[in-house]
Amino acid sequence: MKNKDIINWGIIGLGNIAHLFAKELKLVKGAKLVAVASRSKENAVAFATTYQCPKAYDSYEAIMNDNNIDILYIATPHDSHAELTIKALEKNKHVLCEKPIALRYEDAEKMIATAVKHNKFFMEAFWTRFNPSFRAAFAKIKQGEIGTLRYINADFAFYAEEKKGNRMFDLKTGGGSLMDIGVYPLFLAYTLLGIPKNIYAKSIFHSSGVDTQTAMILQYKEAHAVLYSGISHTSNVEATVSGTKGRINLNSMWHMAESYTLIKDDVKTIFEFPTQEMGYLYEIEECHECIRNNAPQSNLWSHKNSLELMKIVEEVKNQIGLQF
Numbered sequence: 001m002k003n004k005d006i007i008n009w010g011i012i013g014l015g016n017i018a019h020l021f022a023k024e025l026k027l028v029k030g031a032k033l034v035a036v037a038s039r040s041k042e043n044a045v046a047f048a049t050t051y052q053c054p055k056a057y058d059s060y061e062a063i064m065n066d067n068n069i070d071i072l073y074i075a076t077p078h079d080s081h082a083e084l085t086i087k088a089l090e091k092n093k094h095v096l097c098e099k100p101i102a103l104r105y106e107d108a109e110k111m112i113a114t115a116v117k118h119n120k121f122f123m124e125a126f127w128t129r130f131n132p133s134f135r136a137a138f139a140k141i142k143q144g145e146i147g148t149l150r151y152i153n154a155d156f157a158f159y160a161e162e163k164k165g166n167r168m169f170d171l172k173t174g175g176g177s178l179m180d181i182g183v184y185p186l187f188l189a190y191t192l193l194g195i196p197k198n199i200y201a202k203s204i205f206h207s208s209g210v211d212t213q214t215a216m217i218l219q220y221k222e223a224h225a226v227l228y229s230g231i232s233h234t235s236n237v238e239a240t241v242s243g244t245k246g247r248i249n250l251n252s253m254w255h256m257a258e259s260y261t262l263i264k265d266d267v268k269t270i271f272e273f274p275t276q277e278m279g280y281l282y283e284i285e286e287c288h289e290c291i292r293n294n295a296p297q298s299n300l301w302s303h304k305n306s307l308e309l310m311k312i313v314e315e316v317k318n319q320i321g322l323q324f
């Protein structure tokens, strides 16, 4: 790369998350939004105008050929993550792809193999891994502050309105709770406890075929993770990690927490880590750090991490009978 002080970003798929991301991209030193692509000209131009972006493409194909882009952020529904990531990597771009990395394990494997083949940086946008509160709690837990881990409890649910065009109810694009938000509690159990020995899962399904509720138990040698995702009601969106010497609550909403609470001997201590905006800028900073250091992947959320998490997701899919 010629000038690593400035990193040129492109965004593909201009929906909800693309807006949040573009807003935070502006806060990162050296980040420049140089092109966006939508399936509609109108949306592309409106988005580009809002975020002062010089190029607005009305096709995903066109942005792939823009050689001014260093890294492309894929912000489309899950079913197109694999295809668009592979295309972008083959067009010599680094890629940050929204979670879940893909709908199928084999697609995630292909994405990573393509990144390796073309020697480009590639990361699944698991932003929670870069959240300051999560990072601090994670470090405390790894240092043994709460002893040996025995139990994790984490939920993530919100009420999704059943209206036309809501991708949550569209099986084709990977709708339902598991792939959209169930991956967060699974991420927590995986980052702290690793790959489970056994996985048990049950779901309730919508008539469209998507899961509206999924309850999961991950069993480890000496620990359990009891996890839940839902799109038919709200929940506290809290997580508790319990060990032999105490516990840590990742405070609501835990996946984007601004504090955690350490509870030891009935004494509660709150540690505050206010985020700038919602906290997408931290994953952007990680991409910059890796690209500037010619690192093909992040140490904090590596290719192996994405693949292993996807393997766990795959087993939950098998258990509940969800196929894409």
Ligand SMILES: NC(=O)c1ccc[n+]([C@@H]2O[C@H](COP(=O)([O-])OP(=O)(O)OC[C@H]3O[C@@H](n4cnc5c(N)ncnc54)[C@H](OP(=O)(O)O)[C@@H]3O)[C@@H](O)[C@H]2O)c1
Pocket: 012, 013, 014, 015, 016, 017, 018, 037, 038, 039, 040, 043, 044, 075, 076, 077, 078, 080, 098, 099, 100, 125, 127, 167, 173, 179, 180
């Ligand atoms: N990290 C996070 O916190 C977070 C939060 C929300 C979502 N996400 C992830 O980001 C991805 C997008 O979610 P979103 O909530 O932004 O979705 P969204 O609001 O529906 O936007 C997705 C965009 O993708 C494009 N698109 C391409 N093919 C599409 C299709 N078949 N159906 C609908 N849209 C299509 C559309 O943009 P154009 O019309 O401009 O082409 C659409 O606006 C998902 O994979 C989701 O898991 C992550």
